[in-house]
Amino acid sequence: MAKALEDIKVLExxxxxxxxxxxxxxxxxxxxxxxxxxxxxxxxxxxxxxxxPKDADSMYFIxxxxxxxxITLDLTKPRGVEIFKDMARNVDVVLENLGPGVMAGMxxxxxxLRELNPRLIYASITPFGCGPYENYPxxxxxxxxxxxxxxxxxxxxxxxxxxxxxxxxxxxxVYMFGAIMAALHQRERTGKGQFVETAIADAVLxxxxxxxxxxxxxxxxxxxxxxxxxxxxxxxxxxxxxxSDTNDTYVIILATAPHMQDxxxxxxGREGFLAEERKAAGPIALLLDPKLSVPWNExxxxxxxxxxxxxxxxxxxxxxxxxGLTLNTTQIMNDPHYVTRKTVVQVAHPxxxxxxTPTTPHKLEKSPVEVKCAPLLGQDNEEVYAKxxxxxxxDLAKLKAIGVV
Amino acid sequence: MKALxxxxxxxxxxxxxxxxxxxxxxxxxxxxxxxxxxMRGQPGRTIMPTYQKGVDTFYHIxxxxxxxxITLNLTNPKxVGIFKEMAKKADIVFDNLGPGTMDRLGIGYEALKAxxxxxxxxxxxxxxxxxxxxxxxxxxxxxxxxxxxxxxxxPDKPPTLPGTTLGDTxxxxxxxxxxxxxxxxxxxxxxxxxxxxxxxxxxxxxxxVPLALRQAEKDPMFTGAPAKRVGNDMxxxxxxxxxxxxxxxxxxxxxxxxxxxxxxxxxxxxVLGKEDLLxxxxxxxxxxxxxxxxxxxxxxxxxTSQRSAQxxxxxxAQAGVPAGVTQNIxxxxxxxxxxxxxxxxxxxxxxxxxxxxxxxAPRLADSPVEVKCAPLLGQNNADVYxxxxxxxxxxxxxxxxxxxx
Numbered sequence: 001m002a003k004a005l006e007d008i009k010v011l012e013x014x015x016x017x018x019x020x021x022x023x024x025x026x027x028x029x030x031x032x033x034x035x036x037x038x039x040x041x042x043x044x045x046x047x048x049x050x051x052x053p054k055d056a057d058s059m060y061f062i063x064x065x066x067x068x069x070x071i072t073l074d075l076t077k078p079r080g081v082e083i084f085k086d087m088a089r090n091v092d093v094v095l096e097n098l099g100p101g102v103m104a105g106m107x108x109x110x111x112x113l114r115e116l117n118p119r120l121i122y123a124s125i126t127p128f129g130c131g132p133y134e135n136y137p138x139x140x141x142x143x144x145x146x147x148x149x150x151x152x153x154x155x156x157x158x159x160x161x162x163x164x165x166x167x168x169x170x171x172x173x174v175y176m177f178g179a180i181m182a183a184l185h186q187r188e189r190t191g192k193g194q195f196v197e198t199a200i201a202d203a204v205l206x207x208x209x210x211x212x213x214x215x216x217x218x219x220x221x222x223x224x225x226x227x228x229x230x231x232x233x234x235x236x237x238x239x240x241x242x243x244s245d246t247n248d249t250y251v252i253i254l255a256t257a258p259h260m261q262d263x264x265x266x267x268x269g270r271e272g273f274l275a276e277e278r279k280a281a282g283p284i285a286l287l288l289d290p291k292l293s294v295p296w297n298e299x300x301x302x303x304x305x306x307x308x309x310x311x312x313x314x315x316x317x318x319x320x321x322x323x324g325l326t327l328n329t330t331q332i333m334n335d336p337h338y339v340t341r342k343t344v345v346q347v348a349h350p351x352x353x354x355x356x357t358p359t360t361p362h363k364l365e366k367s368p369v370e371v372k373c374a375p376l377l378g379q380d381n382e383e384v385y386a387k388x389x390x391x392x393x394x395d396l397a398k399l400k401a402i403g404v405v
Numbered sequence: 406m407k408a409l410x411x412x413x414x415x416x417x418x419x420x421x422x423x424x425x426x427x428x429x430x431x432x433x434x435x436x437x438x439x440x441x442x443x444m445r446g447q448p449g450r451t452i453m454p455t456y457q458k459g460v461d462t463f464y465h466i467x468x469x470x471x472x473x474x475i476t477l478n479l480t481n482p483k484x485v486g487i488f489k490e491m492a493k494k495a496d497i498v499f500d501n502l503g504p505g506t507m508d509r510l511g512i513g514y515e516a517l518k519a520x521x522x523x524x525x526x527x528x529x530x531x532x533x534x535x536x537x538x539x540x541x542x543x544x545x546x547x548x549x550x551x552x553x554x555x556x557x558x559x560p561d562k563p564p565t566l567p568g569t570t571l572g573d574t575x576x577x578x579x580x581x582x583x584x585x586x587x588x589x590x591x592x593x594x595x596x597x598x599x600x601x602x603x604x605x606x607x608x609x610x611x612x613x614v615p616l617a618l619r620q621a622e623k624d625p626m627f628t629g630a631p632a633k634r635v636g637n638d639m640x641x642x643x644x645x646x647x648x649x650x651x652x653x654x655x656x657x658x659x660x661x662x663x664x665x666x667x668x669x670x671x672x673x674x675x676v677l678g679k680e681d682l683l684x685x686x687x688x689x690x691x692x693x694x695x696x697x698x699x700x701x702x703x704x705x706x707x708x709t710s711q712r713s714a715q716x717x718x719x720x721x722a723q724a725g726v727p728a729g730v731t732q733n734i735x736x737x738x739x740x741x742x743x744x745x746x747x748x749x750x751x752x753x754x755x756x757x758x759x760x761x762x763x764x765x766a767p768r769l770a771d772s773p774v775e776v777k778c779a780p781l782l783g784q785n786n787a788d789v790y791x792x793x794x795x796x797x798x799x800x801x802x803x804x805x806x807x808x809x810x
Binding site: 001004005007008017025029044048049050051052058059060062063064127128129130131132133136137138139141142143144145146147148149150151152153154155158159160161162163164165166167169170171172174175176177178179181182183184185186188189190192194195196197198199201202203204205206207208209210211212213214215216217236238244247248250252254317318320321322323324325326327328329330331332333334335336337338340341343344346352353354355356357358360361362363364365366367 | 406408409411412421425429433455462463464467468531532533534535536537540541542543544545546547548549550551552553554555556557558559562563564565566567568569570571573574575578579581582583585586587588589590592593594596598599600601602603605606607608609610611612613614615616617618619620621622623625626627628629630631632634636637639640641645646647656657659661663665666669691692695722723725726727728729730731732733734735736737738740741742743745746748749757760761762763766767768769770771772
């Protein structure tokens with residue numbers, strides 16, 4: 001096999017982000033991922049994106065659907081449902097995020113499809129997952145609210161604010177990719193498929209585990225100190241650089257070990273600064289106790305703010321001190337490290353032209369990733385229907401005429 | 406049966422990113438054996454002062470549920486020899502130690518491949534191969550590099566650290582799925598391989614959607630002005646954000662609402678008792694509602710401020726409008742839905758007693774997760790060494806005397 005998942009076929013009945021993410025990651029590693037979209041306009045992500053051109057796919061859609069195939073099929077029509085069921089016999093995974101109960105309501109629920117194909121992995125992503133709120137709608141914002149992420153983000157003098165990353169939507173897609181792979185492994189051993197699910201809220205919850213440890217540490221004094229630091233950035237403070245006002249870049253340092261702190265002092269020419277106090281208090285107290293952290297941060301910022309952003313970053317990093325820059329979005333997509341790793345690549349879209357996009361974090365020695373553009377709506381009807389449903393061009397034309405395809 | 410209960414993992418891991426990756430494997434049944442330095446164990450065990458010296462931190466416990474722990478001195482050639490022997494019987498060797506560490510210890514990929522070509526050798530690094538490969542990296546540095554800081558918070562405030570440890574846990578998630586993809590390849594071909602992940606790549610993955618929405622749409626090659634922070638807004642969506650309830654106090658108990666499409670808007674109007682606005686031009690689609698978001702937000706908050714956050718949440722959700730509450734940490738850990746679906750579970754620790762922890766996000770119907778406590782340091786020396794090396798208690802005692810175990 002030239003790619004890790006090239007023997008896997010997926011029917012992806014998806015909209016927006018969560019299931020699209022799971023499918024895209026599988027597609028990057030060679031799975032044949034066929035997106036099944038409503039005829040006419042397709043996945044709402046294609047068009048329901050502000051600023052998207054009226055007659056072309058949005059970047060939001062393109063970013064989430066690289067390396068996939070697209071077919072059109074109207075699942076609200078009985079004939080469409082029949083065709084889907086036939087195709088489901090010939091695939092390994094049906095992956096969906098249409099919302100609680102929607103697939104079942106169309107006659108395409110897990111029980112129905114797994115009876116037709118006992119080896120099928122049926123994968124559902126919903127906002128809350130099975131439980132008291134299982135029928136509640138939800139998005140990334142909602143999940144971030146419910147799971148405590150918003151409460152824990154921002155500034156003490158401001159309302160809760162959401163983390164910018166799509167922790168819930170992308171996160172539930174990543175977990176779903178893992179769930180599918182685990183189920184495929186179990187299938188190798190048992191010969192049977194199964195139902196797998198992930199919830200958007202759970203994805204955020206799991207990224208909150210470390211802050212949530214505070215809930216269990218009534219007796220641990222240091223944790224209580226941390227609890228009082230909610231929404232303060234904890235042990236790190238962004239340090240200004242000469243480019244902060246133009247590039248919005250700040251230096252982030254997390255030097256928790258004495259030797260790292262020594263190295264940092266050497267870089268900024270302040271060896272011996274706070275030496276007695278540091279010895280008495282220890283490296284963590286230096287960062288948490290305002291009596292120490294305030295002068296410490298001032299000393300560091302006095303140095304960083306007289307340097308350019310990347311210059312400060314490289315100088316400190318080369319001194320073996322953990323450091324980063326709050327890169328802005330333009331910097332990220334042109335960053336030499338990301339480009340060298342091919343984590344950011346340039347792709348051509350037949351209508352939108354050239355664009356830069358992040359790809360996959362999964363670097364497998366025996367599964368090199370070749371990034372292909374997201375498909376136009378129905379781009380692969382002919383090829384996929386021939387293979388999965390045995391349709392000729394004439395069959396397709398008839399189905400198009402009655403709006404099934 | 407559990408999906409991965411035929412898999413043995415040797416884990417040279419620390420802190421949060423690596424431990425997260427293997428904890429997910431352990432939840433799904435894999436035997437995850439943490440290989441820890443004798444006497445000290447992983448740094449996470451003591452990273453925060455607890456109420457009593459020698460007691461594991463909840464930070465460590467949360468991240469290492471369902472695993473086993475053995476002690477082994479990898480700085481001693483005899484210890485390295487034992488590791489290589491065990492690697493013959495393992496399926497995965499995982500590490501997230503600093504750059505070059507496994508190679509220096511003599512258990513890098515080439516060395517391990519030689520003893521077991523079926524081995525999946527996975528490394529999770531900070532920056533990974535590339536121009537910055539030697540630079541050290543932690544959660545916040547990964548988040549700074551990958552865009553989380555620049556995309557989070559308020560326009561009038563600096564880049565903000567998300568309250569989720571997405572750099573670490575997000576990386577662990579990607580490590581988890583990448584290992585399973587390689588496992589699938591091995592299931593089909595019989596071959597192991599090398600898998601590499603970088604925290605900075607993992608972090609960037611969660612930012613694809615804001616990158617697309619806030620910049621790529623207008624500037625697909627990212628040559629222009631970077632995206633700005635938007636607080637709780639999402640361009641093109643209204644309502645999208647948080648609203649005051651009757652019991653909003655300080656930063657607690659805001660109502661989060663996100664209306665995605667026209668159907669949800671209509672449902673919202675019904676709840677607000679404002680169906681007379683159904684045909685109103687100002688709110689006829691997402692773009693119009695965004696233009697008139699001040700009016701939208703006023704109308705919504707006039708309603709939410711009349712009732713408690715929880716009441717508003719359930720009323721809206723049951724009417725089909727995505728809604729939530731900005732829950733704080735105690736609210737999250739007592740959330741009835743999360744408890745019912747075992748996303749929050751109760752566990753017992755021999756020293757810490759009963760505590761609440763977080764469960765497993767990927768759910769497999771045929772591989773139920775039973776959450777077990779994290780192991781004490783070296784808890785499994787007897788059973789693991791007996792199975793993998795055939796050692797008796799006497800031999801173990803001798804090795805302990807030599808400082809190997």
